[in-house]
Amino acid sequence: MDKFFVFSVVFLCFTILICMYRVVMGPTKGDRMIGINIIGTKTMVIIALTSFILKENYFIDVVLVYALINYIGSYVVTRGIATSKGEF
Amino acid sequence: MADFLSILLISLGLFFFLVGAIGVIRFPDALTRAHGAAKSDTLGAALCIVGLMIKAGFTPVSFKLMLIVFFLWTANPTAAHMVAKAITVKKMTEER
Numbered sequence: 001m002d003k004f005f006v007f008s009v010v011f012l013c014f015t016i017l018i019c020m021y022r023v024v025m026g027p028t029k030g031d032r033m034i035g036i037n038i039i040g041t042k043t044m045v046i047i048a049l050t051s052f053i054l055k056e057n058y059f060i061d062v063v064l065v066y067a068l069i070n071y072i073g074s075y076v077v078t079r080g081i082a083t084s085k086g087e088f
Numbered sequence: 089m090a091d092f093l094s095i096l097l098i099s100l101g102l103f104f105f106l107v108g109a110i111g112v113i114r115f116p117d118a119l120t121r122a123h124g125a126a127k128s129d130t131l132g133a134a135l136c137i138v139g140l141m142i143k144a145g146f147t148p149v150s151f152k153l154m155l156i157v158f159f160l161w162t163a164n165p166t167a168a169h170m171v172a173k174a175i176t177v178k179k180m181t182e183e184r
Contacts, residue, residue, distance in 0.1 A: 011106075
């Protein structure tokens with residue numbers, strides 16, 4: 001079971017690398033924001049899996065706080081995209 | 089049996105994560121990327137966390153994971169909608 005959790009963490013890191021291509025090479029700011037949202041969700045799942053690998057219960061609180069911070073940051077950056085001027 | 093069900097749900101979640109990542113690369117436009125990424129990402133995270141809940145059993149850890157699932161099912165589609173609305177507003181103000 002622990003080996004499967006470690007495999008899941010490595011697989012999620014691989015998909016984060018795939019999404020990082022869109023964050024770096026995206027032609028618009030909206031593409032970069034979509035990639036950042038996906039990477040935030042995947043890091044939440046990675047922290048939950050490492051909580052079960054290390055058998056520590058308090059990492060779940062880290063996942064809760066990370067979800068809230070991810071949503072607020074997405075809101076702020078999106079307001080910035082909608083009212084920005086110049087090159088999109 | 090619980091371990092088997094947990095492994096099955098987490099494997100389904102990883103599959104949806106991979107499909108969403110491939111869709112973010114392959115789709116041609118920003119709005120189609122937002123459309124394909126948000127749903128697959130939400131479903132994959134929910135399936136992974138429900139699999140961890142089955143592994144944890146009836147503990148406070150399982151309750152916290154349930155709170156995470158409820159918040160994520162509310163927050164992730166609204167964040168995708170905000171991004172798509174910002175892209176649309178920006179495109180309309182550029183064409184004007």
